[in-house]
Amino acid sequence: MTKGAKKWFSGMLTLLLFSSLLAACGGSGSSDSAGSAGTSDSGGTSGSKSSGKKVEVTMITWESKEMNDKIMAAMKQFEQENPDITVKLIPTPLDNYGVKVNGMLTAKKAPDIFMTGNDMLLDNASKGLLYDWTSQAEQDKEFMDGFYKGVVDSWHYDGKLVGLPGLLNTYGIFYNKKAFQDAGLTEPKIGWTYNDLFTAMEKLSSKQGGVQQFGYYAPLDPFYLSLYSVSSGAAPFTDSILNPTKVEISDKFVEGVEKYKTAIANGYMNPPTFDLTNVMSSFKQGKVPMTLQGQWVADDLIRTAPKDLQWGFVPMPVVNTQSEIYDAVGWCSPTTVKNPEAVWKVLKFLDSKMYEEVLPQTPVAPAAYQASSSAYFEALKTAGHADVGEGIDHILKSPDTQPVRFLSSWAGKANPFIEASWKNVLMGKAPISELNTMADKINKVISEAK
Known part of the structure; x- marks a missing residue:
C-alpha cells in the first residue's frame, strides 16, 4: 500500500x-x-x-x-x-x-x-x-x-x-527464530542493544562449503548511522527532519561506522555493494538470519511464507536511549x-x-x-x-525520530556526495576522514540553497 x-x-x-x-x-x-x-x-x-x-x-x-x-x-x-x-x-x-x-x-x-x-x-x-x-x-x-x-x-x-x-513506514529487523535458537542466542526484544546486534550477527554468520552466510543483511547509509550517534547522546547526522541547516559527523557517529566496518570486513554482514534484491526470498527459505526491512514485509510473510518458518520482528537497537526512523x-x-x-x-x-x-x-x-x-x-x-x-x-x-532521507528540494545535489564517499569508507577503501569531506560538501549544498 x-x-x-x-x-x-x-x-x-x-x-x-x-x-x-x-x-x-x-x-x-x-x-x-x-x-x-x-x-x-x-x-x-x-x-x-x-x-x-x-x-x-x-x-x-x-x-x-x-x-x-x-x-x-x-x-x-x-x-x-x-x-x-x-x-x-x-x-x-x-x-x-x-x-x-x-x-x-x-x-x-x-x-x-x-x-x-x-x-x-x-x-x-x-x-x-x-x-x-x-x-x-x-x-x-x-x-x-x-x-x-x-x-x-x-x-x-x-x-x-x-x-x-x-x-x-517504520523500519526494523526481521529475524529467524530458529537461527537464534540454533546459535544459542536469546531472541532480540524491545530495548536490545547494539552490542547485542553485533554479537548476534557474528554468531549467525558462517562460511560453509565456501559459501558466505552473513548474520545480518541490511543497507547502510548515514541516516541509519545517525540512530547510533543519537542513541549514544551525540549529534544526529542532520539536525532537522524538515529543514536541515547542517549535517555533522560526531565522534559517536564515527564509532558506529567503525563497528559496521569491522562487521563487514569479518563477513558478519553484507558489504554495501551486495545485491539485496532477493534477500526476502532467501529469508522465507530460512537462509537469512536477520534483515533490516520496512514493516510492510510482515504482511507478505504472513500471506506467503512457509508455515514452518518461525520469524519475529524487533525495533532498532539502542546504545543508551531510543532513536528510530519512520516516514509517511x-x-x-x-x-x-x-x-x-x-x-x-x-x-x-x-x-x-x-x-x-x-x-x-x-x-x-x-x-x-x-x-x-x-x-x-x-x-x-x-x-x-x-x-x-x-x-x-x-x-x-519514540521520543526521538530521524529522517530516512533528505526531504528538501536540494536532496538531488547532496545525495551524490554520499554515494561517492559512503561505500568506500565502509569497505575500508577510503579513510574515515572522508566522512568529514562528505559532510562539508553537503553543508555547502545546504548553504547555497538558503
Missing part, C-alpha cells in the same frame, strides 16, 4: 529516486468528463443540505486496482453520512503516476485529493501548488490531536499545513480546490474510517491517525504476530 513497499530494498537511493516520480499535488478544475479530474461546478457549500446540490470530490492514488476498490468500498460509508458529497476515483497506473499528475497540474485539471510522499509534498509546497489547510486544522483541533505525536510536523511548509500523513505517505490538495469544506471532510475520513476498514484486509502499514492504527495492530495480532505490532507501536512512540 505504501509507495516504497516494492522498491525499498534495492537501496535507499532507489527509494529516493522512486519517490521523486510520485510528483505531488496541484490545482483542481471542473469537468463533467469521466476522464478528467476536477471539482464539479455544481458547487455550493460542501455538504450543505440547504443548497440541494451535489458536490463532487475527485481523488487519485498510486494503488493497485484491488486496493482502490477497497478504498472506494469504504468511501460508501462516507457518502451515506454525507449525502451531498460524492467521491470519484480517477484510476491511474503506478508506473505512470508522476507523469500523469504533472500533466494534470500543468493543465490545471488535477484532482481535489491525491497521494503524495513527504518529500514530494514539500517540493510542491515550495512551488505554491498546494492548498493550505491551516484554517481547517485550527478549527478541528480534536482531530489533529489524534495523530501520532510529531508525524504531522513535516507536513507543514512555511508554517502552513499542506497535507495530511496517511500511512507510516499521505494526501494533499491543489490550491484551486473549489469546495474546501467538502474536501476536508473527505481527507478526514480517508485518514480515519477508511483505514479502519481497509487495513484489516491489507495490514501493510499503521495509520498516522493513532486511533485508526488499532485496526492494523489487531490484524497482526489475529495473524499470530502481535510482536510486530508491539514493535511498530514502540517505534511510533
Whole structure:
C-alpha cells in the first residue's frame, strides 16, 4: 500500500529516486468528463443540505486496482453520512503516476485529493501548488490531536499545513527464530542493544562449503548511522527532519561506522555493494538470519511464507536511549480546490474510517491517525504476530525520530556526495576522514540553497 513497499530494498537511493516520480499535488478544475479530474461546478457549500446540490470530490492514488476498490468500498460509508458529497476515483497506473499528475497540474485539471510522499509534498509546497489547510486544522483541533505525536510536523511548509500523513513506514529487523535458537542466542526484544546486534550477527554468520552466510543483511547509509550517534547522546547526522541547516559527523557517529566496518570486513554482514534484491526470498527459505526491512514485509510473510518458518520482528537497537526512523505517505490538495469544506471532510475520513476498514484486509502499514492504527495492530495480532505490532507501536512512540532521507528540494545535489564517499569508507577503501569531506560538501549544498 505504501509507495516504497516494492522498491525499498534495492537501496535507499532507489527509494529516493522512486519517490521523486510520485510528483505531488496541484490545482483542481471542473469537468463533467469521466476522464478528467476536477471539482464539479455544481458547487455550493460542501455538504450543505440547504443548497440541494451535489458536490463532487475527485481523488487519485498510486494503488493497485484491488486496493482502490477497497478504498472506494469504504468511501460508501462516507457518502451515506454525507449525502451531498460524492467521491470519484480517477484510476491511474503506478508506473505512470508522476507523469500523469504533472500533466494534470500543468493543465490545471488535477484532482481535489491525491497521494503524495513527504518529500514530494514539500517540493510542491515550495512551488505554491498546494492548498493550505491551516484554517481547517485550527478549527478541528480534536482531530489533529489524534495523530501520532510529531508525524504531522513535516507536513507543514512555511508554517502552513499542506497535507495530511496517511500511512507510516517504520523500519526494523526481521529475524529467524530458529537461527537464534540454533546459535544459542536469546531472541532480540524491545530495548536490545547494539552490542547485542553485533554479537548476534557474528554468531549467525558462517562460511560453509565456501559459501558466505552473513548474520545480518541490511543497507547502510548515514541516516541509519545517525540512530547510533543519537542513541549514544551525540549529534544526529542532520539536525532537522524538515529543514536541515547542517549535517555533522560526531565522534559517536564515527564509532558506529567503525563497528559496521569491522562487521563487514569479518563477513558478519553484507558489504554495501551486495545485491539485496532477493534477500526476502532467501529469508522465507530460512537462509537469512536477520534483515533490516520496512514493516510492510510482515504482511507478505504472513500471506506467503512457509508455515514452518518461525520469524519475529524487533525495533532498532539502542546504545543508551531510543532513536528510530519512520516516514509517511499521505494526501494533499491543489490550491484551486473549489469546495474546501467538502474536501476536508473527505481527507478526514480517508485518514480515519477508511483505514479502519481497509487495513484489516491489507495490514501493510499503521495509520498516522493513532486511533485508526488499532485496526492494523489487531490484524497482526489475529495473524499470530502481535510482536510486530508491539514493535511498530514502540517505534511510533519514540521520543526521538530521524529522517530516512533528505526531504528538501536540494536532496538531488547532496545525495551524490554520499554515494561517492559512503561505500568506500565502509569497505575500508577510503579513510574515515572522508566522512568529514562528505559532510562539508553537503553543508555547502545546504548553504547555497538558503
